[in-house]
Amino acid sequence: MTVVFSLEAPYRRAYELHRLTFGQGGPVVAIVAGLHGNELNSMHAVNLLASSLQVQPPRGTVHLFPLVNTFGGDEGVKRWPFDDRDLNRAFPGDPRGTSVERIAAALIEHTEADVCVDVHSGAPHVRELPQVRAPLSGRELDLARAMGLPLVWRRAGEQLDGTGLVGAWRRAGRAGLHVVGGRGITLDTEHSGTLARGLHRLLTHLGMSPAIGPAETVADVTRVEIETHRAPCGGFFVPEVRVGARVKPGHLLGYMQIPIGGDRIGELRAGRAGVVMTVRAWPMVHAEELLVRVAATP
Amino acid sequence: MPQHHPVIEVELPSGDTVSVVRRRFSGGPGPRVAVVAGIRGDAPEGVRVAHELITFLSGVEDRLAGTVDVYPCANPLAAHRGLPRWPFFDSDLNRLFPGDDDGHPPERVAAALNRDVQGADQVVEVRGARAAFSEVTQAHVRPGEALAAERALRLNVTVVWERTPGPAASSTFAHQHPGAIVLEGGTGNRLTPGVGKDLTDGLLNLLAMMGVLGEGELPFHWAALARPILVHDEHVQRVRTERGGLFLPALAIWKRVEEGEELGRVVDPTTGEVREIVPSPMTGRILAIRELPVVFPGTVVARVVCT
Known part of the structure; x- marks a missing residue:
């Protein structure tokens, strides 16, 4: 483990940005997790990959950053605790700027690679099927599909917001992928394992690691192929499905009830066949909030 | 009687609701001025100014010409907790404009507020100081907006800053409204004696200047108002620390400072060792100074304006 950047802290030992490097030469892959301190699946997935690379070093170089926001991780919070800034809105960073801008600049500097992957968990209030988000076409989409994750979500906006890590990588001319799985503030070992296998398949695709099991992709969609269910009113949402469940039209996805007394005030039913890709995990919901997403399956 | 109008009512999961409201004082066909406060919940100075304005206008509404x-x-749940962001979603309302009627509650609030303000002849957003800072009263306008700058100079602030919008500006409330003026001053998440009154007097003076309020209604003499200096980006420098620790300011806001003079120092909080003396980058006055002492390398601790 190498400390590639450090930053003096007022009341504790200095912040350190840790990098694990496996193998040498090209191609070079950089995988980042824990930009958000409460996204445990991402950290675990990268550490699972590290375990495998220790046993079977790659052909080429793999840089792993399992936990960037160590201070946020210590406190179980998403953002950099000092000034409550989102590290993933501080890119491309500034080596003479604020603390998060300095960390962001260091991360950009030390992820000089052919392919870069930023791994996240879902938000704390939703659970996401392990997925990779990629542009509508091009090499990054090929790389995303090679991961064999359960869901490939093709999205417009190839450059993304340059203040985010993936957007900053793409603006720097690097292939950048955005991977998400599970839910924030919760460790789900099954989803973490799925994410780790996806990362491994990417290395296989690049000729860096031996093949593992077959691809697990069940849906490869754009926005129009995703059915989104939102809360019709404020209330308490009770899901009746889990992410990864296959549903047919009319399948009961969940229901709304009033939080005091529990009277049922509405039901959500699938309008199309597909796989459940997102489920609301925190049941107290405001009107119009996301409850369930169903991705169309072939 | 002023009209009390809910701009939007947000239904909460518990069955409760929370409203963003508008108080309209209308006395004639003249110009319309919109004053928006509390977009972030840790800026009570703006909410106080709105309160003072409402109190005053309630007594003169029948004599208003506009x-x-x-x-x-605008962000009642955040204000309830004294936090900058909309709770639960942890969203910065001032990064969600122009908003989305089909989005989550903060986005819908942004859309509703933005729509309601449309058409005003002058939009003023009243904030307090940024969290952690003490700041002189100031009005921000965009470069090239001469009418806004002219009006801002009558707002009884210390400084009018023609400030180039930053990278996040396009998602802020003020940016949606050409000619908008942003008022700041005081201390982060606190009320500062005198600041609320200064900003309220400035707003009343603006109303008089625009012909909405008769000059005879003003509760002060115009000669008592401050005469701000107009500055541009090149006149203002941000000062950062190079070390982490506790920043102990040496000077208060609006003090004169010479180039190289100590603005404050960074000390080790446990040993007392002085890690850094932070000098002023130029001769001028202190526009803002950090009062929350914990700093990392790169933390902004002061703004100095060349006068």
């Missing part, structure tokens, strides 16, 4: 719309608190 309309004043006051939005006392």
Whole structure:
């Protein structure tokens, strides 16, 4: 483990940005997790990959950053605790700027690679099927599909917001992928394992690691192929499905009830066949909030 | 009687609701001025100014020649907790404009507020100081907006800053409204004696200048108002620390400072060792100084303006 950047802290030992490097030469892959301190699946997935690379070093170089926001991780919070800034809105960073801008600049500097992957968990209030988000076409989409994750979500906006890590990588001319799985503030070992296998398949695709099991992709969609269910009113949402469940039209996805007394005030039913890709995990919901997403399956 | 109008009512999961409201004072066909406060919940100075404005206007509404719309608190749940962001979603409302009617509650609030303010002849957003800072009263306008700058110079602030919008500006409330003026001053998440009154007097003076309020109604003499200096980006420098620790300011806001003079120092909080003396980059006055002492390398601790 190498400390590639450090930053003096007022009341504790200095912040350190840790990098694990496996193998040498090209191609070079950089995988980042824990930009958000409460996204445990991402950290675990990268550490699972590290375990495998220790046993079977790659052909080429793999840089792993399992936990960037160590201070946020210590406190179980998403953002950099000092000034409550989102590290993933501080890119491309500034080596003479604020603390998060300095960390962001260091991360950009030390992820000089052919392919870069930023791994996240879902938000704390939703659970996401392990997925990779990629542009509508091009090499990054090929790389995303090679991961064999359960869901490939093709999205417009190839450059993304340059203040985010993936957007900053793409603006720097690097292939950048955005991977998400599970839910924030919760460790789900099954989803973490799925994410780790996806990362491994990417290395296989690049000729860096031996093949593992077959691809697990069940849906490869754009926005129009995703059915989104939102809360019709404020209330308490009770899901009746889990992410990864296959549903047919009319399948009961969940229901709304009033939080005091529990009277049922509405039901959500699938309008199309597909796989459940997102489920609301925190049941107290405001009107119009996301409850369930169903991705169309072939 | 002022009209009390809910701009949007947000239904909460528990069955409760929370409203963003507008108080409209309308006495004639003249210009319409919109004053918006509390977009972030840790800026009570703006909410106080809105309160003072409402109190005053309630007594003169029948003599107004135009309309004043006051939005006392755009982010009521955050203000309830004294936090900058909309709770639960942890969203910065001032990064969600122009908003989305089909989005989550903060986005819908942004859309509703933005729509309601449209058409005003002058939009003023009233904030307090940024969290952690003490700041002189100041009005921000965009470069090239001469009318806004002219009006801002009558707002009884210390400084009018023609400030180039930053990278996040396009998602802020003020940016949606050409000619908008942003008022700041005081201390982060606190009320500062005198600041609320200064900003309220400035707003009343603006109303008089625009013909909404008769000059005879002003509760002060115009000669008592401050005469701000107009500055541009090149006149203002941000000062950062190079070390982490506790920043102990040496000077208060609006003190004169010479180039190289100590603005403060960074000390080790446990040993007392002085890690850094932070000098002023130029001769001028202190526009803002950090009062929350914990700093990392790169933390902004002061703004100095060349006068």
